Amino acid sequence: MGTIIRFLEDCFKRGNDFSLDSHGYLPPLEYSSLAPHSTCNRNDSLMDQIAIKHNDAIVDLQTAHAQGISGEPILFDNSPAALEVLRHSTAHLMAQAIKNLYTNAKFFVGPVVKEGFYYDFKVDESIGEEDLKKIETEMTRLAKLKSPIERYEISMEEAKCKFADDELKLAVMERIPSETVSIYRQGDFEDLCRGPHLPSIGDIRHFKLTKIAGAYLGGDSSKEMLTRIYGIAFADKESLRLHLEMLAEAEKRDHRKIGNEMKLFTFREEVGAGFPIWLPAGSRLRSRLEQLLFKAHRKRGYEPVRGPEMLRADLWKVSGHYQNYGENMYFTHIDELEFGVKPMNCVGHIKVYEQDLRSYRDLPLKFFEYGVVHRHEMTGALHGLFRVREFTQDDAHIFCTPDQIEAQIIEVIDFVDRIMRSFGFSYKMMLSTKPEKAVGDDSVWETATNALRTAMERHNLAYDVDEGGGAFYGPKIDIKITDAIGREWQCGTVQLDFNLPARFELGYTAEGNEKLQPVMIHRAILGSFERFIGILTEHYAGEFPMFVAPTQVAIVPIAPSHEAYAKELSDKLMDIGADCEVFDKNESLNKRIRTAEKGRVPMIIVLGDEEVNARSVAVRDRRKREQYNLGEAEFIALIQQQLNEVHF
RNA sequence: GCCGCAAUAGCUCAGUUGGCUAGAGCAGCUGAUUUGUAAUCAGCAGGCCCGGGGUUCGAGUCCUCGUUGCGGCACCA
Numbered sequence: 047m048g049t050i051i052r053f054l055e056d057c058f059k060r061g062n063d064f065s066l067d068s069h070g071y072l073p074p075l076e077y078s079s080l081a082p083h084s085t086c087n088r089n090d091s092l093m094d095q096i097a098i099k100h101n102d103a104i105v106d107l108q109t110a111h112a113q114g115i116s117g118e119p120i121l122f123d124n125s126p127a128a129l130e131v132l133r134h135s136t137a138h139l140m141a142q143a144i145k146n147l148y149t150n151a152k153f154f155v156g157p158v159v160k161e162g163f164y165y166d167f168k169v170d171e172s173i174g175e176e177d178l179k180k181i182e183t184e185m186t187r188l189a190k191l192k193s194p195i196e197r198y199e200i201s202m203e204e205a206k207c208k209f210a211d212d213e214l215k216l217a218v219m220e221r222i223p224s225e226t227v228s229i230y231r232q233g234d235f236e237d238l239c240r241g242p243h244l245p246s247i248g249d250i251r252h253f254k255l256t257k258i259a260g261a262y263l264g265g266d267s268s269k270e271m272l273t274r275i276y277g278i279a280f281a282d283k284e285s286l287r288l289h290l291e292m293l294a295e296a297e298k299r300d301h302r303k304i305g306n307e308m309k310l311f312t313f314r315e316e317v318g319a320g321f322p323i324w325l326p327a328g329s330r331l332r333s334r335l336e337q338l339l340f341k342a343h344r345k346r347g348y349e350p351v352r353g354p355e356m357l358r359a360d361l362w363k364v365s366g367h368y369q370n371y372g373e374n375m376y377f378t379h380i381d382e383l384e385f386g387v388k389p390m391n392c393v394g395h396i397k398v399y400e401q402d403l404r405s406y407r408d409l410p411l412k413f414f415e416y417g418v419v420h421r422h423e424m425t426g427a428l429h430g431l432f433r434v435r436e437f438t439q440d441d442a443h444i445f446c447t448p449d450q451i452e453a454q455i456i457e458v459i460d461f462v463d464r465i466m467r468s469f470g471f472s473y474k475m476m477l478s479t480k481p482e483k484a485v486g487d488d489s490v491w492e493t494a495t496n497a498l499r500t501a502m503e504r505h506n507l508a509y510d511v512d513e514g515g516g517a518f519y520g521p522k523i524d525i526k527i528t529d530a531i532g533r534e535w536q537c538g539t540v541q542l543d544f545n546l547p548a549r550f551e552l553g554y555t556a557e558g559n560e561k562l563q564p565v566m567i568h569r570a571i572l573g574s575f576e577r578f579i580g581i582l583t584e585h586y587a588g589e590f591p592m593f594v595a596p597t598q599v600a601i602v603p604i605a606p607s608h609e610a611y612a613k614e615l616s617d618k619l620m621d622i623g624a625d626c627e628v629f630d631k632n633e634s635l636n637k638r639i640r641t642a643e644k645g646r647v648p649m650i651i652v653l654g655d656e657e658v659n660a661r662s663v664a665v666r667d668r669r670k671r672e673q674y675n676l677g678e679a680e681f682i683a684l685i686q687q688q689l690n691e692v693h694f
Numbered sequence: 695g696c697c698g699c700a701a702u703a704g705c706u707c708a709g710u711u712g713g714c715u716a717g718a719g720c721a722g723c724u725g726a727u728u729u730g731u732a733a734u735c736a737g738c739a740g741g742c743c744c745g746g747g748g749u750u751c752g753a754g755u756c757c758u759c760g761u762u763g764c765g766g767c768a769c770c771a
Contacts, residue, residue: 173698259766260697271697274766302764306705315701315744315762374770424695424769425762433770524771536771573771605728632728640732654730666731673731 095119096249097131097242104130106242108197109228122249124281130158135195135244136185136253136279137163142235143184144169144275153237154214154263154272162278166261168214173273178255181275185253192248193233197241199226205238214272217263252286253279256293295531301583302430308588308596308646310579311431320428320435322576327596330625332575334594336416339440339465339572342694346461348412348442353394355418359384364549365393374421391417392543392568395443396550399564404554409564410446410454416575417441431580438575444567445552448490451565452497455523455540458569459501461694462525462538465571468692469582471527475507478515478522485519486544494542494565495521519545525571529585537573537581542566588646589668592688599626599685600642604635604654611658615651615678622686643668649685 097106100117104127110116120127137156144151148169156165200208202219205227209215215238219227230239232247244250254277261274280286297303305311310328317323324332340350359377362368367375367389376387388394395413404411417439427433444454459475466473477498480491498521502509509523516522520542526534543566546552553561572578582590592598599619603612612628619626627647629638635652642650650666657663661678676684 257765258698261767262696271767273697276766313763319762421770426695426767427769428763539771602731604730607728634727634734635729635731637733638729638731643732650731652731656730664731 094122094249096122096128096244099127104242106131106197107245108195108230108243109241112197112199122244122281124285128281129279131242131244132250132281133158133163133277133279134239134242135247136250136277137165138195138230138232138235138237138239138243139185139188139247139250139253140181140255140275140277141165141167141237142188142232142247143181145235146184146188147181148173152212152214155218156237156239162256162276164261164274164276166263166272166274168270168272173258173275178258178275182253182255185250188233189247189250191233192246194246195243196231197228197243198231199228201226205229209238214263221264250279252281252283253277254286254290292531296533296584299531299584299587300430301432301580304583304588305431305580310583310596318435319425320423320433322431322434322436328579331590331594331596332579335572335575335579338593338692338694342461342465343412343414343442346412346457347410348414350415351395351398351413352415353388353391353397353417356385356387357393359386361393362386365396365546366549367393374423376420376422387420388417389419389421391415391419391439391441392443392546392566396546396552396566399445399552400550404445404564406447406554406556406562409554410444410450412442412444414440414442431576434576437577439570440572440575441568441570444569445547445554445564446567447554447556447562448493448565451494451542451567452500454567455497455501456504458540458567458571459505459507459523462571463505465694466525466527468694469585471529471585473525473527475502475509476512476515476524476526477502477509478512478517478524480521481514481516485548490544491521494544498523498540498542517541517543519543527581529581530587531584533584535577535581537578538571539569539573541568543568590646590648591669591692592648592685593692595646595648596625597627597645597647598624598649598689600645600647600650601626601628602635602638602642602650602652603628603630604652606630608653608655608658611653615653615663618678618682619685622682622689624685624689639666651681 095107097104097120098110098115098117099105099120100110100115104120105115105117120131122128122132134156137158141151141153141156144165144167145153151167151169154166154168156163202222202225206216206219208229209219218238227238228240229236230241230243231237255275256278257276259274259276260271263270263272278286278289280289305328308327309325310331311325312323313319313321314323343350356378359368362372362375368386371389375389378385378387394417395415398413399411402408418436419439420436423433423435428435444458446454462473477495479495502523522539522541524536525538525540526536528534544563547563547566552564552566554564556562582594590596601612601615603609609628609630612630616626616628627642627645629642631638633641639650639652646668648668650668651663652666653663657675662675663678663681664673664675665681666673
């Protein structure tokens with residue numbers, strides 16, 4: 047959440063206008079300067095002390111006072127620590143309001159999360175979206191009473207007595223190991239809670255309940271479903287306003303909506319859930335990405351290969367997918383034999399490797415494929431292009447010797463860096479190390495993990511470590527990108543694998559003529575084209591840069607007499623690999639320009655007598671929001687240059 | 695998979711407590727107009743109201759099963 051606020055602050059500092067102007071035009075953002083920093087939105091009038099920081103923990107004043115602890119003051123502002131306290135108390139205020147409105151309400155847990163806070167609870171009545179307003183109103187009313195928030199401790203035994211008729215609270219207590227528990231009280235409302243809380247509910251003024259949904263008790267799908275209400279709170283009005291604006295902005299950028307408007311892709315009930323259909327505009331965009339990436343792979347020594355869509359089930363048994371991933375796979379029979387539709391491309395690539403006797407001189411071998419895979423995702427998981435059942439990975443497998451690992455990792459990370467920068471994504475990396483259940487020698491794990499570490503450090507790349515979070519076959523690096531409105535997405539992944547080479551008994555002839563086993567590096571950079579294009583759509587709000595835009599140029603001839611020139615230009619653009627569309631319908635000029643603009647085409651050229659005579663074009667540049675005139679040759683050169691601006 | 699909500703024209707949406715031939719805007723088609731930078735005018739056409747079953751004299755509307763979507767959860771990463 048902090049990231050989003052900081053981002054919005056950045057935008058406003060830079061004078062970027064977030065809102066749409068009267069024509070629905072969304073100005074491009076400066077994508078590159080989004081590195082997080084620690085600004086917090088301080089407002090002097092708000093700076094009362096609400097808690098202290100003691101040994102890195104946030105301790106509220108009630109607790110500090112009771113236990114006689116002191117520490118660095120936490121003031122009432124939008125710093126992460128202050129927001130944590132504020133939002134926690136807002137969750138309690140919400141619970142109090144719900145309790146007043148639904149007297150038999152029972153509460154489970156109400157933590158602060160990245161997007162604000164939530165509270166899980168149970169009521170007899172059914173609560174819907176429209177009830178949120180009612181609860182908010184009650185919260186406001188209660189906040190105005192400015193009740194102090196008091197804290198006291200009782201023994202677990204007493205607590206179990208106190209909440210004897212509340213099975214949810216009892217369930218909460220099951221999860222608390224300590225002998226005593228703390229109770230917080232505001233007015234006539236009491237709740238079991240470890241805090242920290244504000245001194246008074248009167249400080250809670252700028253909040254909003256955002257969502258209502260079901261959630262399992264304790265996140266356990268075998269347990270009952272509770273009602274969950276999400277909300278957000280800030281120290282000041284302006285921050286709340288910015289946050290709500292940001293949510294509205296995210297909604298405007300929804301790739302499902304923009305994808306529909308721009309006719310990029312669609313889904314159809316009769317085709318089946320999770321199976322995207324790529325429309326011409328989306329396919330042009332996708333094809334540009336594919337072509338750029340193809341060249342980039344070739345330059346780095348990758349060989350294109352292609353495995354079959356279905357492979358015999360026996361192979362999936364050897365690879366371990368049948369046992370470990372079978373639930374997510376689609377199987378079928380051909381004659382007497384069972385086949386599995388591939389959920390990953392590695393087995394196909396292994397078969398390519400096996401096709402020849404390999405020598406250490408051949409390594410590393412890098413095979414890549416735009417691999418179409420099918421995975422059975424649960425219905426509830428499907429979401430636009432972000433989560434589908436059929437998608438195409440920009441997948442590659444590098445077969446190398448253990449001492450080549452480091453260099454290969456560095457190369458892959460450099461590849462990732464090149465691509466993500468081109469799109470204006472900042473990113474961070476996560477190194478996941480050996481899990482408890484793992485295959486392979488410790489020494490190999492150590493080599494591999496160190497190789498990953500060294501690679502990161504040599505590039506001065508910051509990374510977090512997820513201790514024990516690696517795959518069972520090897521450690522990995524995941525790449526998390528941050529988009530233009532501060533949201534994080536996991537795309538690329540680089541995984542070291544000693545397992546599959548062993549299972550398939552892969553080998554290469556080493557210098558001393560001995561048979562050794564190669565290491566496999568699985569890597570994807572975009573992850574999947576579907577997901578990545580979804581992310582790009584939201585990142586750019588549909589305002590794709592020239593090099594991936596579905597249509598580069600819209601040509602608008604003023605009258606039929608200018609159509610011949612339009613056609614001529616259209617051919618020349620096609621020759622340099624630019625797609626264009628001629629808007630020559632029998633409609634007013636204004637209407638056709640409007641249509642072109644609504645299609646978010648980056649460059650519109652208008653052709654009239656002047657242009658035909660001078661062999662020039664009148665450019666309407668959507669990115670720069672400028673109009674200017676260019677000679678035909680200069681214009682073609684400009685488009686060419688913009689298309690060539692990016693190469694990975 | 696679970697909880698809740700929804701599905702009406704290619705798209706976005708109206709459609710009263712069940713009651714005449716289901717409406718609008720955009721897009722499409724036809725005609726007029728031939729335009730110098732964000733909607734010219736007129737006309738026409740377009741619907742198994744998601745699918746199956748039921749209640750009812752009568753269902754877009756109510757019930758039920760299913761499909762698909764949406765918001766979460768869980769899953770995945």
